[in-house]
Amino acid sequence: MVDTSLTPASARRDGDRGSDFARLSRRIAEEGLLDRRPGYYAVRIGLVAALFAGSWALFAALGDSWWQIPVAVLLAVAFAQVTLLAHDLAHGQIARSRRTSRIAGLLVGNLGVGLSYGWWMDKHTRHHANPNHEEHDPDVAPDLLIWSERQAATAGGISRFIGRWQAFLFFPLLTLEGVNLKVSSFRALRRPSLKNRRIEGLLLGGHVAAYLGALFLVLPPGKALVFLAVHQACYGIYLGCTFAPNHKGMPVLTAQDKLDFLRRQVLTSRNVRGGWLTDIALGGLNLQIEHHLFPSMPSANLRRARPIVRAYCSSLGVEYAECGLIESWGVALRHLHEVGRPLRVGT
Known part of the structure; x- marks a missing residue:
């Protein structure tokens, strides 16, 4: 639970809620x-497209060779960068038109990397509305891992088993995240609420057919399966290492926490320090506080917004969390280990 006593009393009054963000928003605008x-996006899309196409071209040129293993790692980086572009499309950072963003997102997400754009967009929108909220954020739902001691108290089945040592299992489990995203994408096709289900299904099916077809056409079955395993494992680890630093280890909210928009976003998010290389590798998600406050802000502008947001939070007495990438992983792992303590004690 967040300790709202750390914020100024005047900022917590009902009459002031929303006004703090409004003032910041005007400054940013x-x-x-x-x-x-x-x-910026023309250059970024061009470079990512070249990486994606170049990786596949290298795969085709090498043919039946164990040198394909490094290519699998390279292709995982390409898939991750395409996924980060799909993320920016979902937030309307690239195109003003929702129709244009959706069409591009379907092609990039569903057909390009096998990720349901509609399913992920719905899930991610709910996350942004209530980050790190036990009841409303799907990213902290206790499906497999435990994110709070409250969840640990009611955990059962495989979550209870894994939760005991989840800090040690976190990175190994990330190797399955790429496959998990694809399985979740196909499962989402059964939901009547998913828009354009037919189109999404056709594009997802087209991706799987083209992906597996390319692997088994160029490589013998054994090498194809090794390539698939390495590629999907590295893809999952890349995405996990990109998203995990953002909120894991930050306060987990419940219905008892009554926070205005600015504090709800800032107090549950963490920035990762670094330069332009970090921006490229993490797609701007290293500046998570600014991204959560202004989801439609182009990722290239987040770094310019950072000193403004940081100074503003300081003036309000709102904690602004920031640390290095390795340290952020450590915080996330320590949090996972701590919330799993009740399960270990109870064994």
């Missing part, structure tokens, strides 16, 4: 940081 960056 005046700086032009919500404006589109077509040049």
